[in-house]
Amino acid sequence: MPKLRLIGLTLFALSASAVVHAEETRYVSDELNTWVRSGPGDNYRLAGTVTAGEAVTLLQTNDATQYGQVRDSNGRTAWIPLKELKSEPSFKTRVPDLENQVKTLTDKLNNIDTTWNQRTADMQKKVAQSDSVINGLKDENQKLKNELIVAQKKVSAANLQLDDKQRTIIMQWFMYGGGVLGVGLILGLVLPRLVPSRKRNDRWMN
Template sequence: MPKLRLIGLTLFALSVSVGTHAEEKRYVSDELNTWVRSGPGDHYRLVGTVNAGEEVTLLQENSDYGQVRDSTGRTAWIPLKELNSQPSLRTRVPELENQVKTLTDKLSNIDNTWNQKTAEMQQKVAQSDSVISGLKDENQKLKNELIVAQKKVNAANLQLDDKQRTIIMQWFMYGGGVLGAGLILGLLLPHMIPTRKRKDRWMN
């Protein structure tokens, strides 16, 4: 009977010292497999191990130990120093690797998109350069044609001036010839008329 009372008092003391605690997620540290015990202390027997990095549910805790439930539903006590509030590296590393891969893929897509846009811009610039070069050639061609046309106009003007001078000279020559012929006729006609007829005219 005294033994039963002693066991009851011990259990009551443990329940008071442990108290209640809301269930929380915790993660076993990244060390090697950690031993768990049947109670909150080093003097309790070992009941097994939990894997490093394993996710467990914290049921309650005292100053040094916490009661946890693992993925199999087993409850045991583990030193609080072996529990972390953040996922273990074994869990985070694959996630980080996936994030790195995702970011790498995004960067690769951005790089490919940028290269494609750069190639398109270079193609547009090359096309623009070709168009500009063609316009320059066409402009130079038109300038050359304009120079040739101006030379033809100047030559035509010179020919026209020569023809005008030739026509003017011809008119002067025709006019001078007519005037000279009239003058000669004026001088010769009186001598060509018979004198008798002139006397008859005077007598009449």
């Protein structure tokens, strides 16, 4: 009887120390698969393992032994040390989300790179077009300069020709003027001699 009474008191104590909570989701530690037991303590037999990072439902806890009773995704219940349970999703669970986030950011970066490359290509195209226009204007300017130089040379040549013609005309006028002056001088010398002789002849005949 004392032994039965002792066992009964032990079971009562264990029952009393077990605290019942509303069912909460917990996550198994990210370390290797964790052993679970059939009861709330290290002295209970091993009941299997749970996968690291697996989400389980916390049914109740035992503050005395720091164990919690959990139910896995397959509906099996067992006890596991509370230190092996986390309130936040495990790294294993978060990895796919992080990978998705990384993929989303990578896609955005790729889109940004594509957009930037397109804008850069457009700017380079515009710059090339501007360079082409500028080079065309430079060529046209040089062509106009060359034409101006040729025109200036032609004007200079025309001015030289005009000066030569002016000098020729002036010389011709000098020659004409000298000839007229010479003829007038000759006439002025010859005519006076002719006129008096005629008068003398007229007088002699009378």
